Amino acid sequence: MKKFTQAPLPFQGQKRRFLKQFKEALNSFKTDAIYVDLFGGSGLLAHTVKQQYPNARVIWNDYDNYAARLEAIPQTNILLAGLRPIVHGLSKNERLPLSLRPNVLGVVKQHEDLYGFVDYVSLSASLLFSGNYATNFEEFEKETFYNCVRTADFDATGYLEGVERVQGDYRKLYNQHQQADVVFLVDPPYLSTDTKTYKSESYWKLRDYLDVLNVLDDSNYFYFTSNKSQIVELCEWIETRTHVGNPFAGATINTTGGSVNYNSGYTDIMLYKNKESPD
Incomplete structure (x- = not known):
């Protein structure tokens, strides 16, 4: 089966730059756990887990209906x-x-x-x-055109083979899988990101972003964000100034080099926590 190092079709926010670190971090998690990709996006994280752990159950929340594009x-x-x-x-x-x-x-x-x-x-x-x-x-038709046309055809053969596809609100999916052997993959749209290419009608606002943190409480997880959100610093501040716990306490943090698109630049961040890890 072909191993994809990036999504077979373009997708805003796919985690191809994080795959090496993601696969290394997976080594500290169970090979037969249930991996639930709450914000499935292009399915690249789900594909990577299934490739590395064929015996794991991998659930991909295709909220954006990427499958229709495939x-x-x-x-x-x-x-x-x-x-x-x-x-x-x-x-x-x-x-x-x-x-x-x-x-x-x-x-x-x-x-x-x-x-x-x-x-x-x-x-x-x-x-x-x-x-x-x-x-x-x-x-x-309002845009300026540039020659970025691919010289090769797209091919997604076998891309999500063995992955279970669901489509729905991430909160319902989370509530259905609150058990010890579950690892949540949490990659929401970045704060204040234009989500028009997602199944959304507006920007991903601060309240939406903070609500997602509820799924990290007492969970095994991978969580993706960027330095633009400053969410890590916010949670640290809340922890020191209030009695509210920090969902990132004890998590391992990795970053990638700066990502740049046509109107912005930022650094990607991956945090992960395995409650059963001796560390």
């Missing part, structure tokens, strides 16, 4: 095949001349009319500036 890969590959001749001869990341815009828009509109669906996130990764995404044709 199922549409054959159609997305057809769309990319129609775009490649248009950008032929242009350098990688070169801005498309205005004369080519009607050609691009025509291919995309024709494809949407024919198949009734366009994976605009994947399309954005092929034609928009890095980190910039459109979610429908109206947004897409």
